[in-house]
Amino acid sequence: MKELTYHRATDAAEAVALVAADSDARFLGGGTNLVDHLKLGVARPGTLVDVSRLPLDAVEELPDGGLRIGAAVRNSDLAAHPVVRRGFPAVARALLAGASGQIRHQATTAGNLLQRTRCVYFQDVTTPCNKREPGSGCSALGGYGRYNAVLGASEACVATHPSDLAVALTALDAVAVVLGPDGERRIPLTELHRLPGHHPERDTVLDHGDLVTAVELPGSAVAPASTYAKARDRASYAFALVSVAAAVDLDGDVVRDVRLAWGGVAHRPWRAYVAEEALRGAVLTEETAREAAAAELAAATTTDQTAYKVAMVRNLTAHTLLRLAGGAR
Amino acid sequence: MDADIALIVDGERRAVTVDTRTTLLDALRERLGATQPKKGCDHGQCGSCTVLLDGRRHLTCLALAVAHDGAEIVTAGGLGGPGGPGSLGSPDGALHPVQQAFLDHDGFQCGYCTPGQVCSAVGVLDELRAGHPSLVTEDLAAEDPTGSDDEIRERMSGNLCRCGAYAGILAAVRQAGTQEARA
Ligand SMILES: Cc1cc2nc3c(=O)[nH]c(=O)nc-3n(C[C@H](O)[C@H](O)[C@H](O)COP(=O)(O)OP(=O)(O)OC[C@H]3O[C@@H](n4cnc5c(N)ncnc54)[C@H](O)[C@@H]3O)c2cc1C
Ligand code: SF4
Ligand code: FES
Ligand code: FES
Numbered sequence: 001m002k003e004l005t006y007h008r009a010t011d012a013a014e015a016v017a018l019v020a021a022d023s024d025a026r027f028l029g030g031g032t033n034l035v036d037h038l039k040l041g042v043a044r045p046g047t048l049v050d051v052s053r054l055p056l057d058a059v060e061e062l063p064d065g066g067l068r069i070g071a072a073v074r075n076s077d078l079a080a081h082p083v084v085r086r087g088f089p090a091v092a093r094a095l096l097a098g099a100s101g102q103i104r105h106q107a108t109t110a111g112n113l114l115q116r117t118r119c120v121y122f123q124d125v126t127t128p129c130n131k132r133e134p135g136s137g138c139s140a141l142g143g144y145g146r147y148n149a150v151l152g153a154s155e156a157c158v159a160t161h162p163s164d165l166a167v168a169l170t171a172l173d174a175v176a177v178v179l180g181p182d183g184e185r186r187i188p189l190t191e192l193h194r195l196p197g198h199h200p201e202r203d204t205v206l207d208h209g210d211l212v213t214a215v216e217l218p219g220s221a222v223a224p225a226s227t228y229a230k231a232r233d234r235a236s237y238a239f240a241l242v243s244v245a246a247a248v249d250l251d252g253d254v255v256r257d258v259r260l261a262w263g264g265v266a267h268r269p270w271r272a273y274v275a276e277e278a279l280r281g282a283v284l285t286e287e288t289a290r291e292a293a294a295a296e297l298a299a300a301t302t303t304d305q306t307a308y309k310v311a312m313v314r315n316l317t318a319h320t321l322l323r324l325a326g327g328a329r
Numbered sequence: 330m331d332a333d334i335a336l337i338v339d340g341e342r343r344a345v346t347v348d349t350r351t352t353l354l355d356a357l358r359e360r361l362g363a364t365q366p367k368k369g370c371d372h373g374q375c376g377s378c379t380v381l382l383d384g385r386r387h388l389t390c391l392a393l394a395v396a397h398d399g400a401e402i403v404t405a406g407g408l409g410g411p412g413g414p415g416s417l418g419s420p421d422g423a424l425h426p427v428q429q430a431f432l433d434h435d436g437f438q439c440g441y442c443t444p445g446q447v448c449s450a451v452g453v454l455d456e457l458r459a460g461h462p463s464l465v466t467e468d469l470a471a472e473d474p475t476g477s478d479d480e481i482r483e484r485m486s487g488n489l490c491r492c493g494a495y496a497g498i499l500a501a502v503r504q505a506g507t508q509e510a511r512a
Contacts, residue, residue, distance in 0.1 A: 003350075006395045039371065052396065076461070080461040080462065082470075093469070096464040100486060102379050102386045102388045106387055237486040
C-alpha cells in the first residue's frame, strides 16, 4: 500500500475542494469497499478525505411524503428507520439483504451506491481488466463468468453492479444530490450509473471531486407496496446472482401502476421500463408477469455460464409481483 | 504519514501513534496487545475481527485506525470474566450472559471465531431489543421482532465458524436472549 495522507473533512464544500484539487485523492465513507481495495492494490490513492463524519447523517421527511437521506446515514440506521420500513419497504429489504449486520453499521448510503464491482478479475491485480486498467483486456470474457451481465454489456466489460440498495432506489425513482466544484446538481438514480461501453473504468457519470451529499426518495402511491427479492448461492451474506425490486399499485387485479428494477444483470441497476409498460393496465397473473419480464429480456445476450440468469430473473419477477399482490412486503 | 490517536479499549484510554494505513484490527492486536479480535480473512468476509464500537458491532479489518480516533471499543474480553492486561473484565470476574451461554452450549470448538461471535451476539440482542428488523422479519413495520431461530441465524450470518459449531452458537444466543427477556 502506498503512503497515505488522511484528512477528516469538516464540511462538504471543504471535502469537494480537497478532492477536486488532487487527482490522487478519494473520498472515504465507511471504508468497507475502499479499505478492501487499498489492501488489494485495486485503489492506490495518495490522499483520503474522510466524509463519513460530515453532518450528512439525517433522514428527513419531505412535504410530498418522500425522504431525504443523508449520504453518511449508515445502512443499518436507514433499514431500521420507521418511515422506510412502512413507506419504502423495498429499500429496507434491499439494505437488510446486503452484507452483514456489522458491515451495515459501517457502510454509508453514498458508499453503498458507489461501491465497485465484485468481478473476481477486477479484484485481482495480477489479471487483465479494462475497468481497473483501461486497455489491458477483459479476463471475464473467456474466464469465470457466472456473475457476468446479460443486459447492456460491451466487448470491453461484462461486469455487474453489486449494490442491492441501488436497485431498490432505482425502482422507486430516487435522485442523488451531488455537490461538485461548480455547485449542486441532481441526478436520477436511473442515470447515475453507466453502461460500460468503451469506458468501463467509469462506473458512474460523476466527475472527480463530485460528492454525493444525499439521496431523495419522492413520495409515491406505489412505494408502500414495494419489496425486494434476491436470489443467491447462500441464504444470507452473499451477493446477488439476480435481484428484483418491485412496487405495484393494483385496482382489483388490474395493474394501475408498477415499478421494476433488476440487480445482477447489468453494469448498472437495470430499470425494466419495457416490462413496466407491458404490465400497466394489464391483469396481473403469473403469465402476464412472466411475459412482461420476457419482453424486457428480449435484448439479453448470454453465454452458457449466464443463461440461467434470464430464466431466474423472469421467474423471480413474476414471483415477487404475485407476492406483492398477495400483501407481502 | 503518522497520526496520533487515542482509543478507549475495554474501558482504558490508550494513546498510540499509527501509520495512516494501519487498520483498526492491526492497531488493536499489534500495537495495543488487544488480541481478542482475530484476523480471519482480513477482507470483511468472516466476522472474526468483530468488536463493539461505540456500542454497535463493527468489523475492525476494513476500518482504518486513524478514521476511528476517539472510538470506544469493547472486545469480547471486556464484556466480563477475569480482568487482565487490555481486558476490562468485570469486578467480580463474572462472565457476561453471552459468554456463559457459549460455555453452556459448547458454542465453539477451536475458539478462533469465538470473540467475534460473542461480540456479534451481544450486538444482535441489542438490535432485537431496539426492535430493528432483519431480512427474515415478515412484518417490517412490527416493532418487536422475535428472537426466533431463523432470526438468530440470519442476524448472525456475518460470523463464519470454520469448525461448524453453529448448532451450539445458535443455542447460546437463544439462551442469552431468553435470559435477557426474563431479566
Ligand atoms: C463481505 C462483504 C459482503 C458484502 N455483501 C454485500 C451485498 O450482499 N450487497 C451489497 O449491496 N453490498 C455488499 N457489500 C458491499 C457493501 O455494501 C459496501 O462495501 C458498502 O456499502 C460501501 O459503503 P462504505 O461507506 O463503506 O463505502 P467506502 O468503502 O468508504 O467507499 C466506496 C466508494 O464510494 C466513494 N464514496 C464514499 N462516500 C462518497 C460520497 N459521499 N460521495 C462520493 N463518493 C463517495 C469512495 O471514494 C469509494 O470509491 C459487501 C461487502 C463485504 C465486505
Ligand atoms: S468484466 Fe469488467 S471488471 Fe471484470 S475483468 Fe472484464 S473489464 Fe474487468
Ligand atoms: S478478519 Fe475482519 S471480517 Fe474476517
Ligand atoms: S470455533 Fe473454530 S472457527 Fe469457530
